[in-house]
Structure formats: structure tokens, C-alpha cells
Amino acid sequence: MSRLGAVSLLVRDYDEAIAFYVGKLGFDLAEDTDMGGGKRWVTVRPKGGETALLLAKATTPEQVARVGDQAGGRVWLFLETDDFARDHAAWTAAGVAFREEPRHEAYGVVAVFEDLYGNAWDLIQPAGDAA
Incomplete structure (x- = not known):
């Protein structure tokens, strides 16, 4: 069996993205793990949902340009x-x-x-x- 586990979403800042998805949309914060060097593994998902959004902090100029x-x-x-x-x-x-x-x-x-x-x-x- 296969399933879509997560979709990455480029963000400027982990905490502001968490505040929006969890605070405004009511998603669950599924994981927030410090990976070192300022990188985190942050996933949110709609309540009762299966597929998560991986909040990926944009770090290169190309990624920053794609945020939004x-x-x-x-x-x-x-x-x-x-x-x-x-x-x-x-x-x-x-x-x-x-x-x-x-x-x-x-x-x-x-x-x-x-x-x-x-x-x-x-x-x-x-x-x-x-x-």
C-alpha cells in the first residue's frame, strides 16, 4: 500500500508558519524536531487528516523567491x-x-x-x- 505522507511547503520562518497553520487554521502540530544548525523538521496536519505539510524553511535565494x-x-x-x-x-x-x-x-x-x-x-x- 502507498500513501502520500507529506507535502513540503516553503516558509520564511518556522514559528510564524506554525502560528498560522496551528493558531489560525486549527491544524495539529504533528512534529517539531530540532535538526541542528537552525534546521527543524516541522510537520502540521489538519485535525483528523493523514497527509502532513512539512514546513521547510527557505534557505537559498531560489527557495526564498518561491515562498508564497x-x-x-x-x-x-x-x-x-x-x-x-x-x-x-x-x-x-x-x-x-x-x-x-x-x-x-x-x-x-x-x-x-x-x-x-x-x-x-x-x-x-x-x-x-x-x-
Whole structure:
């Protein structure tokens, strides 16, 4: 059996990224291990989720240039929820920037939001999931 364990996300600073993903989005801090030399192994994941985000501190000029633009401005990650209204309201109150109003599509309720660096995400409640 195979599974996607983690996806790396370039960040400027470990602690500011943890504050956003754990503090604003309510993700769990799965691991924060000091690797020495200023490097840490930091993973966060949505509550109840399996796949983690590996928060990778940008260290080269090329990496720094990609922080907030890992997908060239396109929506890059798709976060499914079982209660869109709950999460949208909580995140809006926490200061998360949504690029649009929620919309109903054939696949569910969706709105694009930005992480702390400007990467675009979809928050989606798939069609058929109870609100």
C-alpha cells in the first residue's frame, strides 16, 4: 500500500508558519524536531487528516523567491472540510484572507483562501457531505 505522507511547503520562518497553520487554521502540530544548525523538521496536519505539510524553511535565494508562489499563482492545495460554514466563519474571524465569496459548484461548496505567504488554497466541502 502507498500513501502520500507529506507535502513540503516553503516558509520564511518556522514559528510564524506554525502560528498560522496551528493558531489560525486549527491544524495539529504533528512534529517539531530540532535538526541542528537552525534546521527543524516541522510537520502540521489538519485535525483528523493523514497527509502532513512539512514546513521547510527557505534557505537559498531560489527557495526564498518561491515562498508564497509555489504554484505560480494557481490554487495549489485543496483542503476538504465536513463543515464549510463553520471553517469559513472561524477563519474569517481569525483574519484568514479569502479571495472570493463562497460559491456552489457541482463538486461542492468552495472558496479560495491564502495562506500567510499568499499561496492559494481551495477550502471545499464536497457535494453530498452534511453541512
